[in-house]
Amino acid sequence: EGVQLGFWNHQQQLPESFKLFIEQNQIPYEAYHLKALYRYFRVNPRLEISIAELESQFGCNVEAVPWLKGFYQIPHDIKISESSAYKNGQIYGIDASSGAAVAVLQPKPGDDVLDICCAPGAKLCMIADMLEGRGTVTGVDVAENRLGACRTVVIKYNIKNVRLFLSDATLFLPGAPSVHKESDLKEEEEQVTMATWKQSRKRRKKKK
Numbered sequence: 245e246g247v248q249l250g251f252w253n254h255q256q257q258l259p260e261s262f263k264l265f266i267e268q269n270q271i272p273y274e275a276y277h278l279k280a281l282y283r284y285f286r287v288n289p290r291l292e293i294s295i296a297e298l299e300s301q302f303g304c305n306v307e308a309v310p311w312l313k314g315f316y317q318i319p320h321d322i323k324i325s326e327s328s329a330y331k332n333g334q335i336y337g338i339d340a341s342s343g344a345a346v347a348v349l350q351p352k353p354g355d356d357v358l359d360i361c362c363a364p365g366a367k368l369c370m371i372a373d374m375l376e377g378r379g380t381v382t383g384v385d386v387a388e389n390r391l392g393a394c395r396t397v398v399i400k401y402n403i404k405n406v407r408l409f410l411s412d413a414t415l416f417l418p419g420a421p422s423v424h425k426e427s428d429l430k431e432e433e434e435q436v437t438m439a440t441w442k443q444s445r446k447r448r449k450k451k452k
Contacts, residue, residue, distance in 0.1 A: 282318065283337075284437045286338050288375040289373050292331060293335070297329070298384070305318075315338075352379075353374075354379045358384070359371060360416075360437070362384060362408070363390030365383070380406065381405060381406045382406070384413050386413070395408055396408060
């Protein structure tokens with residue numbers, strides 16, 4: 245059931261200024277009382293798998309994360325990557341905090357989303373899944389090796405509505421694809437495939 249940590253006992257050992265911040269923002273003290281560490285994953289909505297099957301593969305209880313739809317937690321010492329569900333693309337390894345960031349963004353079908361520093365790609369794939377095949381995700385990353393890892397993830401999970409660009413985001417120029425009509429959706433999805441685009445960093449002129 246996770247690793248017992250016992251760093252804090254509710255309000256004990258928390259600085260007074262931090263307690264005041266928690267109270268002013270109505271954050272429960274329990275959020276900072278770590279009882280266990282978990283490993284998180286997200287179920288691929290396009291490839292169904294039962295909780296019973298996941299528990300059989302992991303050999304432990306699989307608990308739903310109540311505040312994050314589609315996310316589950318297991319003890320931290322269980323290796324997700326060794327399961328057939330992970331190898332077959334039925335689940336994504338992604339931390340709950342990363343999933344929360346996407347959930348707050350609330351991407352909707354038809355949106356064009358720009359994901360800066362997109363590697364390693366877990367959030368990018370979650371955004372694409374939430375678009376339900378309508379709309380696009382443009383991923384930009386400055387590190388070629390990390391973008392390569394992102395490309396591998398996109399291919400593994402068969403994400404169609406995504407473009408990947410190798411670029412400094414501050415110099416990124418291509419505009420977002422647009423989905424205007426329902427009749428154009430299929431054509432748009434076929435056009436929006438993975439690509440890489442590299443722009444050299446412009447040297448700034450030294451001021452005399």
